Amino acid sequence: MDTQAFKRSLHHSDRYNRRGFGSPAKRAQALEEVYQSGLIGNIRDNGYLLEHGRLRVKLAQAFGFCWGVERAVAMAYETRKHYPNENIWITNEIIHNPSVNDHLRQMNVRFISAEKGIKDFSSVEKGDVVILPAFGATVQEMQLLHERGCHIIDTTCPWVSKVWHTVEKHKKHTFTSIIHGKYKHEETLATSSFAGTYLVVLDLEEAEYVADFILGKGDRNEFLDRFSKASSPGFDPDIDLQRLGVANQTTMLKSETEEIGRMFERTMLTKYGPADLNNHFLAFNTICDATEERQDAMFSLVDEPLDMLVVIGGFNSSNTTHLQEIAISRGIRSFHIDTPERIGEFDNSITHKPLGEDLIREIDFLPTGNISVGITSGASTPDRVVEHVIRKLIKLSEY
Numbered sequence: 001m002d003t004q005a006f007k008r009s010l011h012h013s014d015r016y017n018r019r020g021f022g023s024p025a026k027r028a029q030a031l032e033e034v035y036q037s038g039l040i041g042n043i044r045d046n047g048y049l050l051e052h053g054r055l056r057v058k059l060a061q062a063f064g065f066c067w068g069v070e071r072a073v074a075m076a077y078e079t080r081k082h083y084p085n086e087n088i089w090i091t092n093e094i095i096h097n098p099s100v101n102d103h104l105r106q107m108n109v110r111f112i113s114a115e116k117g118i119k120d121f122s123s124v125e126k127g128d129v130v131i132l133p134a135f136g137a138t139v140q141e142m143q144l145l146h147e148r149g150c151h152i153i154d155t156t157c158p159w160v161s162k163v164w165h166t167v168e169k170h171k172k173h174t175f176t177s178i179i180h181g182k183y184k185h186e187e188t189l190a191t192s193s194f195a196g197t198y199l200v201v202l203d204l205e206e207a208e209y210v211a212d213f214i215l216g217k218g219d220r221n222e223f224l225d226r227f228s229k230a231s232s233p234g235f236d237p238d239i240d241l242q243r244l245g246v247a248n249q250t251t252m253l254k255s256e257t258e259e260i261g262r263m264f265e266r267t268m269l270t271k272y273g274p275a276d277l278n279n280h281f282l283a284f285n286t287i288c289d290a291t292e293e294r295q296d297a298m299f300s301l302v303d304e305p306l307d308m309l310v311v312i313g314g315f316n317s318s319n320t321t322h323l324q325e326i327a328i329s330r331g332i333r334s335f336h337i338d339t340p341e342r343i344g345e346f347d348n349s350i351t352h353k354p355l356g357e358d359l360i361r362e363i364d365f366l367p368t369g370n371i372s373v374g375i376t377s378g379a380s381t382p383d384r385v386v387e388h389v390i391r392k393l394i395k396l397s398e399y
C-alpha cells in the first residue's frame with residue numbers, strides 16, 4: 001500500500017482534522033483548569049524540593065505531561081464540545097493514564113473494544129466521530145474509518161508522525177526498518193503499518209542477536225521463530241537484513257536506541273566495508289525531546305541521596321517503565337504506581353508494580369525517621385495526580 005498517497009488524500013478530506021478546534025492558548029487554559037497543580041508549581045519554584053517535617057521530596061526537573069500528550073487530551077475535549085450530540089469514539093486510550101481516560105468516558109467518549117489485540121469497529125457508523133490517540137493508529141484503521149464515512153480527529157503526536165515518515169523513507173529506498181520498540185505497543189503497531197519490510201527489536205540483547213545473524217552466526221529457523229510476531233509478513237532474514245534503517249518507538253530508553261543504532265552501523269561496516277556503508281545503513285534520530293528530557297532528569301534525580309523513588313504513570317506506559325528501569329539500575333528502592341489511591345494513607349501501605357511482575361502490596365511503606373523520596377512521572381501523568389501522591393506522603397509522614 002502507498003501509505004504516503006493515502007495520507008495525502010486523507011489530509012485533503014473535509015472529514016479529517018489534525019489541528020483541533022481551538023487556539024493553542026485556549027487549549028492550554030482549558031487543560032490548566034483541569035490538570036494543573038498549585039502545589040507542584042510551588043515545588044518547582046522551590047528548586048523542585050519540598051521539605052515537610054521529616055519528609056523531603058525531590059522532584060525530577062522534567063516530568064509529567066509532555067507537549068504531545070497535552071495537545072492530544074485538549075483536542076479530545078474540544079472534540080466533545082464541537083460535536084455535542086454525535087457518537088464519539090476513540091480507537092484506544094488517548095494516553096496511558098487512567099484518570100484522563102475516565103474523564104473522557106464521563107464525557108461520553110466511547111472506547112473501541114478489542115479482544116486479543118483485534119479491535120471491533122462494528123458499532124462505528126457513518127457520520128460518527130473517531131479520535132485517534134497521541135500514539136496514532138494503524139494505516140488500516142484510518143483507511144477503514146475513512147471509507148466508512150467517519151469524521152477523524154487525529155491527535156497523533158507530530159513526533160510519532162516523524163517516525164512514520166522515517167520508516168516510509170526506508171520503504172521508499174528499499175531498506176528494512178529495524179524498529180526499537182515493543183511489537184505489541186500501539187505506537188509500534190502503527191509505525192509498523194507505515195513501514196515496508198520491518199523487524200521489531202525489544203532491546204540491546206535482541207538487537208545483538210540480529211547483528212550476530214547478519215555476521216553469519218545465527219540459525220535461520222530459530223530466527224524466524226523468535227521474530228514471528230515482530231516482523232513483516234514473509235520476512236526473510238537472509239535477504240531482508242542487507243539494507244537497514246533504524247527507527248524507534250518514541251518512548252524507548254534513549255541511550256539504548258542510540259546504542260542499537262551504533263551497533264547496526266558497526267555490523268554493516270564490518271560486513272560491507274566503509275565504501276559501501278551508505279548502501280546498507282541509514283540512521284535517523286527519531287527520539288522524542290520530551291522522552292529524552294524526562295530520562296535525563298531521572299538520571300540526575302538518581303544521583304541525589306534518596307531513600308526511595310516513586311514513579312507515577314500508567315502500568316502500560318512505556319516511557320514510565322523506562323523511568324523505573326533507571327531507578328532499578330541504580331539499586332534505589334522504587335515503586336511504580338498508576339494512581340494516588342495505590343498508597344494507603346491510613347495503613348502505610350503501597351500497592352505497586354515491580355518491573356515485569358504483577359501488582360504487589362507492601363505494608364510499612366514509609367519508614368520511620370527522616371526520609372528522602374524522589375518522584376517522577378511519565379509523559380501521560382497530569383500534575384494533579386503527582387500532587388495527590390505527594391499529599392499522601394505528607395500525611396503518612398505526619399503519623
Ligand code: SF4
Nearest residue numbers: 066068157159250288
Ligand atoms: S512522549 Fe514524545 S512522542 Fe509521545 S506524545 Fe509526548 S512528545 Fe509526543
